[in-house]
Amino acid sequence: MKYKGYSSYNNRNIPWAEKIPSHWQIKQLTRFCKGIGSGTTPIKDIKDGLIEGSIPWVLTGDLNDDELKECQHLITDNTLNKYSALKVYPSNSIVVAMYGATIGKVSLLKFPATVNQACCVLPPSNQYESKFIFYTFIAMREFLLSLAMGGAQSNINITTIKSLSFPFPSKPEQHLIYKFLDEKINPINLLIDKHLKLITLLEEKRNVLILNSITKGLEPNKSMKYSGLRLLGDIPKHWKLKSLSLLLRTKKGSRSNKLTKEFCSKNKGPYPVYSGQTENNGIMASINQYEFEVNKEGVILSTTVGEKAMSVRRIQGRFSLSQNCMIISSKDNSCLMSYLEYCLKGIFQLEKDRIPKYIKPSFRKEDFQQIKIPVPPIKEQKDIVTFLNKKILPIDELIKLSKLLILKLEDKKSSLIFLATTGQITPFHNTKT
Structure with missing residues (x-):
């Protein structure tokens, strides 16, 4: 779809808009x-x-x-x-x-x-x-x-x-422009809302699958016991409940405050720098040096501050850490890292849900040490990981597809808004050409 513009333009001193209509x-x-x-x-x-x-x-x-x-x-x-x-x-x-x-x-x-x-x-x-x-x-x-x-x-x-x-532009023209945008953008917003609701439902389904698996196990009709924690309820009788302070250690990057975007842009290389962001798999940039080297079993990367605090993913290889994140590694062999990734996703989400929305979430070492998790025998951990990998992969693929569609819709929406509010297209001649 192509729209007509105005008859004449001037280059004006607006950093984010190269030109606007002459009469604006x-x-x-x-x-x-x-x-x-x-x-x-x-x-x-x-x-x-x-x-x-x-x-x-x-x-x-x-x-x-x-x-x-x-x-x-x-x-x-x-x-x-x-x-x-x-x-x-x-x-x-x-x-x-x-x-x-x-x-x-x-x-x-x-x-x-x-x-x-x-x-x-x-x-x-x-x-x-x-x-x-x-x-x-x-x-x-x-x-x-x-x-x-x-x-x-x-x-x-x-x-x-x-x-x-x-x-x-003049106030009457402002009115015409926003009415034009409302007409074009409302259908896009409806599609975006539809996919956002689908993502919410899929994420809820994924969370329920994880929580049921890491707190109840996979075997039906087993003996249960009260975990002692209201958040977890009953767990299988032969499972243990262990404090994270006994199972795991945390570590932050020793140079995290130096690994700014400016530093990374001047020292580009093959080694990822992880940060508190969740986009791009948590990778802020890649540089020519690294602080950590981790085998394929991996460690858990967790964000520590902000809306995405307590988001986790397993990482490996050579990398560095910027601010607002930490890595979690095992002190012994009682837990598989693949099981811990699922377990911490489920437990951390429960903990985060308890934080009022008006408080900025943060994840301190003291908070981490107080959390307890269910620890089944290693064989059951493997079975749980295999089960969840099979069940969650198609859910994640659907979420990924919906997010991709939302990005495309947002790009279309942003482009229309930019073109209309800077006068690159006019609401007076908005028919297809």
Whole structure:
């Protein structure tokens, strides 16, 4: 599908857009949007269990690159009055994520709400169409990511957002552009939502398979005993329950703070650098040196901070570790690493599910040492691994396929948004040619 553009363009001083239509303006955000702000996390009230109220409190995890019609958390009037940094923003405000893995995620509020400190809020105004500016934030996401600063967790701040320059057509034209995008993008969003729901169902099925196998075993009608832990319930009578501090050791990279993206780009080579990210199998980059050398039995790589904390995968070979991750290795021969990979996936997910969504997950050595896992005999461990490999492979393939389709749909969506909000295509002539 090909769309028509405008009749004339000028090269303008916008870092993320090479040209815009000649009749459009360029405006810095603060010239047309007033009252830009943020929020906070009422830590004391959270600890005291006093935040379950009626006032919506939006976190970056709620942001969906779409209209936001509900959020997970509510605060009380008392909390709102107690914390001066909390403010109720009106419906039709734009919320932009500033921290970590969610940088640049954006939503258009469809209800009045407060936010935490990781969100920047642009209140609505009669100076512009909120939906057009919302779409423009999506168009400039890669540029926003390039502005992020920080070590363990990259961030942008309100000052950075206030300094942004926007292509600025007339308000009636903004209206036409966002209506055009709504028409084209809503069907794409429906397809994306369909595949996201499928992924959620498949992941739930996978988690149930893993948990049942590592806590109940594969043999029916066996004698059971109470594990002593509510999370695990009953386990086979002949299995042991062991503390991770007795079974396993953890280690972080000794040079993790030095292995930045800049360092890696200057020292490219064949050896992977693992980090706290979960994309690309956890590999941030590859360099010409390594810190660890592990045989084919492998070790477990675990993320330690952020939304993906406690994600695990087995790795081997020569590699280094950047920040926000650690490796887990065995102290003895009582557990196969292949069994531990499945076991830790299941147990860590149970532990993570206990963390409230408004708290940033972290995985400390002290947390690790307190966790206990079921340890069956080695033969049963092998049988469990064989069973799970067979059952989970097709599930993982379906998840992989759905994620690939989502990526293609997101690319199509992003391209349309960029072209429309920078004037490369016009809503006045949007018929097929």
